[in-house]
Amino acid sequence: MTKSHSTPTFRPLYEQIKILITQSLVAGEWHPGEAIPSELELANRFKVSQGTVRKAIDELAAENILIRRQGKGTFVATHTEEHTQYHFLRMVEINGKKEEPLNEVLFCKRIKADSDIADRLELKRGSPVVLLRRLLKLSGEPVILDDIWLSATLFKGLSETMISEFDGTLYSLYETRYGTRIIRAEERIQAIAADAPTGELLNLAAGTPLLDIHRIAYTYGDKPVELRTSKCNTRHHCYLNELG
Amino acid sequence: MTKSHSTPTFRPLYEQIKILITQSLVAGEWHPGEAIPSELELANRFKVSQGTVRKAIDELAAENILIRRQGKGTFVATHTEEHTQYHFLRMVEINGKKEEPLNEVLFCKRIKADSDIADRLELKRGSPVVLLRRLLKLSGEPVILDDIWLSATLFKGLSETMISEFDGTLYSLYETRYGTRIIRAEERIQAIAADAPTGELLNLAAGTPLLDIHRIAYTYGDKPVELRTSKCNTRHHCYLNELG
DNA sequence: GAGTGGTCTAGACCACACC
DNA sequence: GTGTGGTCTAGACCACTCC
16 A cells, blocks of 8 residues: 555545455455454555554445444444344334335336436446336335336346345345445435326325335445335325435 | 543543534534634643544534534534535425525514424424415426424514525524524425415415425524425426435 | 644554453 | 454644635
């Protein structure tokens, strides 16, 4: 590790360390849920002080990419654990309580990406994609209807039975079965009226106002890997958001 | 500053410094937009090392309470500046562009808090509150209808003309006129159908689906100071949210 | 040049988990 | 006890801003 201090394009050392650590994550050197080497080991490997490694890890922890546990080590974040598993689920009961969702897959089929889907997933037009439709039930009531698009190349062999038999969230499946960890997402929300088929699936009259959420989810390096539209019944639930 | 290391209730020094700095902010020792003393000065004042002050300020900066500017100093964050002024406005054009909103106050009157409003604002039932209704126009079109509740004691003398004559956002007015800085907020979003009067104000047919957003906004120390419901037309705009 | 925040280091010691 | 992350310190030097 060479310091680039006082060069024209100044990059702090700890940012370079961040990049190196991220590269190891992308390369799969450490898998979700596993411990990465201790700060001292990484400091030796990269030939920097512990404090510099520390700052790099601090930032990755702030981005929910790593998780620090005092006395135990630093771990690759995962959607599998209790605490983080519904990190991306914003729909809660109106009183604010998070409910364990029940997942029902309606279908899972292969299609060709139209230009819009291809653009957003950064694929070539006509590339094979998986289109997955599912219903999420909260407190026994169908609340969220999801349509999900994924690259069929990246998620080879994804099927209805595979999802149904998997114990955990979809993002947990992505990372355990395909090594793709979702680290952030962007959502655009609008209000729409339920059309007849959507109303039927959500057990609502056609015309009922729904939240229509368009999500793009990204893995390491801001690579988009999942497209999703969610239609949400807000009769007994709401989208909860913290602004800081 | 005494170290509480090795006491049964362990609190890191930098957290104590954070609290002291926050107290000075609440007390109005430094006003929004002003510089606070340098790290070295604060270190001397609190009898700790610069590094400890640094960590405290780092966290306050991460919470958007302070703003660091290399070579210039550390400043109290404000809603007045270009960069931060629409920090809490999530409605954007569908393509993602933030539009400068145009503010039209419909009324501003004194009422008594019912038990619900009083609870949420942590006031006594029947306390005087200001109810403010306004319309926000984005790209010339009425998009957001806000009803806003504030303690009339805290925001004494708030009036329609005062708001109309003020050059800046509402949160900027709160902090420059009343010394109350909003630091975070919580929003709950549902989809509803426009009723007739709302439809008229937003220039829509009754029954059109709208976003219905309930916001509670907090100042230092998690004290709720503003209640707000927004009805949003999502014909050409959407609520944009980053999940991390 | 002086003053500010930003980076990096080295070392001491504390808190926590596991054995 | 050993090893891990967490805190605190002191000091050197860099980058940026303003004079």
